[in-house]
Amino acid sequence: MNARSLLAGATLGAAVVLALLAGAVVALNLRGETPIDEAARPLEATSAQIERGRYLALAGNCAGCHTARGGPAYAGGRGIETPFGTIYASNLTPDAETGIGRWNADHFWRAMHHGRSRDGRLLYPAFPYTSFTHITREDTDALHAWLRTLPPTTQPNREHDLGFPYNTQAALAVWRALFFSPARAEAPADAQPSAEWHRGAYLVRGLGHCAACHGSRNAMGANDAARDLAGGMLPGGKWYAPALDAASESGVVGWPGDEVVALLKTGRAAHASVTGPMADVVYRSTQHLSDEDLRAMATYLQALPPRPEPSPKPAARRNDSLMRRGEGIYAQQCAWCHGERGEGLPGVFPALAGNRAVNLANPANLVQIVRHGGFPPATEGNPRPYGMPPFGHLLDDAEIMAVPTFVRGSWGNAADEVSPRDAMQR
Template identity: 60%
Template sequence: MRRLLYALLGVLALLVLAALAIVAFNLRGEDKLPDVPAAFSATPAQVERGRYLALAGNCAGCHTTRGGAPYAGGLGIDTPFGTVYASNLTPDESAGIGSWSAAHFWRAMHNGRSKDGRLLYPAFPYPNFTRVSREDSDAIYAYLRTVPPAPAPNTPHKLRFPYDTQAALAVWRALFFSPGGFVPDPAKPAEWNRGAYLVDGLGHCIACHGTRNVLGATEEKLGLAGGPVENWYAPSLNSKREAGVADWDTRHVVALLKNGTSPRGSVMGPMADVVYRSTQHLSEADLQAMAVFLKQLPERAPTAAATAPARRDAGVMARGAKIYDQQCAYCHGDAGQGAEGAYPALAGSRTVKMDSTVNLVQALRHGGFLPSTAGNPRPYGMPPFGHVLDDDGIAAVLTYIRGSWGNNAPPVTQRETMRR
């Protein structure tokens, strides 16, 4: 009886908090729009700039389904709370944003509200887009008005209760979101600030590379500590053991973002799609600025576990060595040396030695493919081996790779190779 009473009191407290949050947000003057929308007339230069900015923000990555009309929405984004579906951004009057004004679009970007004032889910990364300038927001809006209208209706979200309520969103926003803007650091050069604007704002890199709390809010602003995305792991951008580039030559960072590959590494999984759809299309100046910013992220110290010697089972290592010789050595070399310009070296690879083994398992089971870019139009790829190797085989060969040729990473367990 007492537990039931406590549960009821908890629900009542949540409802009170939700009501207070809704009142607080509805009273904010930031959401008031003029009764009569201001006239909007775009110039060709503004439209072209909007096209470029939409690429920088990788808007099509979420708002275009495979084989679907550009920006017509419909892509499902899986979250721990259910599936959120990207909306139609075409200028269709009924299904898209054809009836929206530039102010409506700005409010969505800056405040996370739809045309009717409804709170938007942060799967649309307005916690980052709030830093985008009104000038850039208007340019993106101008460009979207020029794409072909598509009558594709928006797909309703499929979220569990209470996450499917505006009250829950209001509480989330009260806890984790406050509209803002990009504030340049006067102690940093203009190039660094431009990189910060692109990485932390329009590029919303933390949406994948940041850890999230139990309610889905990113826990660090610039820490970019890494996190799960589409059954892959987005590695930390401020750890040399993962995807940090502090010790990289700037031109190698630029090459990675532009071509998908560089002398220091290459991309695959969801990041390959980012390079294909977004970063390969950016100017050299913007890529340089992003590289400068990323190189100066504060470095995370390695954990004690990362430096401890690993212990491996001799039988597992023997089985892994046999699988490697049969399936992997032809491309990656007998000693994991790889082939320059074609197949990456596994000896000394930080991808191989990373604490998270998610990407290794995904690449081995489903294959790993670099994006086709202007600088690397015919990239080499890795075929899938999920039809050849069972979970034990994948664990064995990865354990062997992580424990050979100077690599000293912990063995891979069967649990880590569970089907995804």
């Protein structure tokens, strides 16, 4: 056999392998899908179904992504940062040309459950269909019915700002083949866990899509199933969503259930308060949920297997001059509210001594609060929350590094000092 024949054979073999791989990718992307009746008319919804859909939209915080700042409700246009570029949320109003006015219930179900648009295009997982795939058909029909009652808004969808190859359907198909599988309907266990636990799991893992922020991700942006709620940096690298399965971060194992409900309902509890991106979630979403659903979420979160805490590290070595500089600024700017020894004022100003948000291994949240301020949400149960003013206009990067370093190393706190790179995050 000559060299030309060998080359032709190798080329044919490579082509066969590529064809098989392409076929596998296509097959994996069509798992569980059924044909769509394109001619089907929208379902005639009952008033109860529409009201249920309104509630589900709150539970899923749909407005949080699909309403641009200052823009029409649910008309899309908000940019969502990812490590691969910016994804722009779509128009969910029933406008026939730019929204979902021509979508029937099957189209909507396919988008939620399979991550595929009305025209068959694969959707980017910035729209968290990897979580929404757990939502029942009954609930997607109700949500679709309510969205159809919104005022139609003509607002064309913006083109995503993604570089090659992330802007291709082929790359997205490969990603989905590797990391996405649509959920299968499963009957709840008839013994333990309880029905309340199952409802909480449905809300946390499905509608609430908590793993979209609190889940760890791999280099390709896919959630790590083994570390579903183990914490992670939000896109943009400014905020860290603490782990929900670790007592040293945001775990609630051992909390009274009423305190977990209060935190989700009002943004404040005896052990903690919310700020940053989570304040927006409480404001737009969880404060509007029923006490029964909040208690179910609390039951599920409290039942998460606690992640082993890391072994104590040797005492961190600290830059003495940085500590002194931070101490001076703290005495001038911070002690008025948080106390000379970080003791705070119960119910008003949070204590910094022993505060687990202060002691997180990742100091990103503390830096952002010093720079931009910390504001809990205004809720019915806490209509006038105390907030912390921003200091970014008063302190330079070196000073913003010094203050958190001092706080993280004082009054029994033992977290690492803040690095210049951390302090420069805007």
